[in-house]
Amino acid sequence: xxxxxxxxxxxxxxxxxxxxxxxxxxxxxxxxxxxxxxxxxxxxxxxxxxxxxxxxxxxxxxxxxxxxxxxxxxxxxxxxxxxxxxxxxxxxxxxxxxxxxxxxxxxxxxxxxxxxxxxxxxxxxxxxxxxxxxxxxxxxxxxxxxxxxxxxxxxxxxxxxxxxxxxxxxxxxxxxxxxxxxxxxxxxxxxxxxxxxxxxxxxxxxxxxxxxxxxxxxxxxxxxxxxxxxxxxxxxxxxxxxxxxxxxxxxxxxxxxxxxxxxxxxxxxxxxxxxxxxxxxxxxxxxxxxxxxxxxxxxxxxxxxxxxxxxxxxxxxxxxxxxxxxxxxxxxxxxxxxxxxxxxxxxxxxxxxxxxxxxxxxxxxxxxxxxxxxxxxxxxxxxxxxxxxxxxxxxxxxxxxxxxxxxxxxx
Numbered sequence: 001x002x003x004x005x006x007x008x009x010x011x012x013x014x015x016x017x018x019x020x021x022x023x024x025x026x027x028x029x030x031x032x033x034x035x036x037x038x039x040x041x042x043x044x045x046x047x048x049x050x051x052x053x054x055x056x057x058x059x060x061x062x063x064x065x066x067x068x069x070x071x072x073x074x075x076x077x078x079x080x081x082x083x084x085x086x087x088x089x090x091x092x093x094x095x096x097x098x099x100x101x102x103x104x105x106x107x108x109x110x111x112x113x114x115x116x117x118x119x120x121x122x123x124x125x126x127x128x129x130x131x132x133x134x135x136x137x138x139x140x141x142x143x144x145x146x147x148x149x150x151x152x153x154x155x156x157x158x159x160x161x162x163x164x165x166x167x168x169x170x171x172x173x174x175x176x177x178x179x180x181x182x183x184x185x186x187x188x189x190x191x192x193x194x195x196x197x198x199x200x201x202x203x204x205x206x207x208x209x210x211x212x213x214x215x216x217x218x219x220x221x222x223x224x225x226x227x228x229x230x231x232x233x234x235x236x237x238x239x240x241x242x243x244x245x246x247x248x249x250x251x252x253x254x255x256x257x258x259x260x261x262x263x264x265x266x267x268x269x270x271x272x273x274x275x276x277x278x279x280x281x282x283x284x285x286x287x288x289x290x291x292x293x294x295x296x297x298x299x300x301x302x303x304x305x306x307x308x309x310x311x312x313x314x315x316x317x318x319x320x321x322x323x324x325x326x327x328x329x330x331x332x333x334x335x336x337x338x339x340x341x342x343x344x345x346x347x348x349x350x351x352x353x354x355x356x357x358x359x360x361x362x363x364x365x366x367x368x369x370x371x372x373x374x375x376x377x378x379x380x381x382x383x384x385x386x387x388x389x390x391x392x393x394x395x396x397x398x399x400x401x402x403x404x405x406x407x408x409x410x411x
Contacts, residue, residue, distance in 0.1 A: 087163040087164070088143055088162065088163060089141065089143050089162065089163055089164050089167060090139055090140055090141045090161075091140050091142065091145075091146070091159055091160060092137065092138070092140075092159075092160045092161075092170065093137070093138045093139075093140065093153065093157055093159060094136065094157070094158045094160070094235060094237075095136055095156050095157050095158055095235055096134070096136040096137065096138055096153065096157055097136070097154055098134050098135075098136060099134070100134065100153075101134070102121060102124045102138075105124055105126070105138055105140075106120050106124060108149070108152040108153060109152070112149045112151070112152045113146075114140075114142060114144075114146055116142070122141075123141040123142065124138060124139070124140060124141075125138065125141075125170070125174065126138045127170075127173070127174050127177065127236045128174075128177075129177060129178070130177075130179075130180065130181055135177070135235060135236035136236065137170075137235060137237075139162070139167065139170050141167070145161060147159050165205065165267070165269045166205065168207070169205060169206075169207050169238075172207050172208065173230075173232075173238050176208075176229075177232060177236060180229075183229040184229070184287070185289060186227075186229075186245070187229060187243055187287040188288055189289070190290075190337075190338040191338065191339060192287070192339075193287070193288070193337055193338070193339035193340075194249045194252065194283070194340060194376075195245055195246045195247070195248060195249055195251075195252050195339070196243055196244070196245050196252070196286070196287060197243070197244050197246060197252050197255055197281050197282070197283060198242075198243055198244075198281065198282055198283065198285045199211065199241070199242050199243075199259060199280070199281045200240060200241050200279070200280050200281070200282075200284075201277060201278055201279055201280055202240045202241065202242055202277070203240070203265075203266045204237075204238060204240065205266065205268070205269075208228040208230075209225055210268045211223075211228045211242060211244065212228060213268070214264055214279070215244065215255060215259075218258055218259065218262060219254055219258045219259065221246060221247065221255055222247070223244055223245070223247070227244060227245035227246075228242055228243075228244050229242060229243045229244075231243075243285060243287075249339075249340075252283075252374075253374055255281060256281045256282060256283065257374070259279050260280060261279075261280065262278065262279040262280075263276045263277070263278055264276065264278075264279055265277075282373075282374065283374055283375075286307075286376060286379055288335070290335070292335070296333055296346055297346070297381060297383060301352065301355075302348060302349040302350060302351060302352055302354070302355045303346055303349070303355070303380075303381050304329075304349070304355060304358050304362070304378055304379075304380065304381075305344065305345075305347075305378060305379045305380070305381045306345055306347065306377060307337055307342060307344035307377070307378075308340075308342055308344075308375065308376070308377055309342060309343040309344070309345065310342070311336070311341050311342055311343055313343050314334075315345075318334070318343075319332055322347070325361075325365070326361075327347070327358060327361070328354075329349055330348050330349060330350055331348050332345050332346060332347050333345065333348075346381065362377060365377070366378075
């Protein structure tokens with residue numbers, strides 16, 4: 001209690017002094033605020049200056065001017081930005097009906113006052129799959145901003161203005177979607193098993209050349225543009241994940257070590273004007289293609305793939321080792337890996353609970369054996385989705401097909 005009283009007396013005196021000083025300051029002094037514009041400042045910032053009026057020497061009270069600097073809050077306030085309406089060279093229509101062709105798009109645009117001319121087929125690009133089916137995305141090469149045309153299409157169709165770089169990216173995506181099957185077969189070659197890395201969180205405006213430039217600049221590894229394969233999402237949109245085939249295994253390990261939270265511009269053509277994105281890389285996806293694997297999975301979802309075992313290990317020896325480590329697969333199949341002359345095995349279980357528990361134990365074993373993070377030990381095998389010409393509805397489009405994979409597991 002004594003200490004509190006000793007501290008309270010100086011505080012009370014200081015408060016009274018500030019109160020008297022504030023009253024005197026309010027009666028004798030008036031502050032004038034002047035806002036300096038960006039032109040009057042040396043830079044793009046604005047300043048607020050507090051200046052007291054002129055006083056007589058007798059009543060003059062020394063005042064210290066306060067200066068507050070206000071900087072641009074985001075890149076949108078920068079003077080270097082050029083609006084999208086000024087650099088627009090076309091617009092993109094998405095979520096179109098699958099049965100709508102180029103002629104139907106041209107007629108609907110014509111009804112809303114957008115005439116594409118006699119050579120209208122050269123100004124409409126409809127994204128199609130390898131089978132020739134429409135994906136529902138169309139690029140119209142019209143530099144005018146006409147967002148009202150979206151009302152001429154079914155509900156849900158979106159309109160987006162694009163510039164020259166967006167047009168180049170869309171044309172490249174159309175080409176990559178048609179050649180996607182060949183790209184997957186190239187990734188699944190035996191020599192590319194450990195040379196393929198996965199890069200995630202890639203901005204949507206990036207293309208193959210942009211990824212090649214990032215790898216060359218930060219990893220000093222030269223990669224061919226055709227060795228960069230992007231995934232695709234629904235409606236034909238480019239995913240934020242791509243697969244890169246490196247020249248060798250050491251180059252792949254080096255790229256994985258360097259591309260960890262790597263900051264890159266969101267739009268490579270505009271530098272840091274649109275902010276930054278952070279890239280990550282790993283060997284999260286492995287690709288295999290062999291005639292002997294055509295009937296390996298047997299449409300089973302309860303399977304775990306493991307690799308890196310000795311080349312001369314037989315199936316009986318592998319099962320004995322697994323049983324000793326408390327893994328009890330119903331059966332297993334062996335597959336030879338040519339990339340590092342090792343053996344891989346497919347282990348089949350009875351339910352998804354045991355399958356997920358096995359992958360959890362494999363993760364602990366990898367940490368206990370002190371294996372490198374970039375070296376794969378196990379994976380969950382899945383078949384590549386195949387669309388056929390005679391099918392009207394594809395199996396991978398059915399959300400109920402993934403119910404068993406998403407079921408809860410009690411470890």
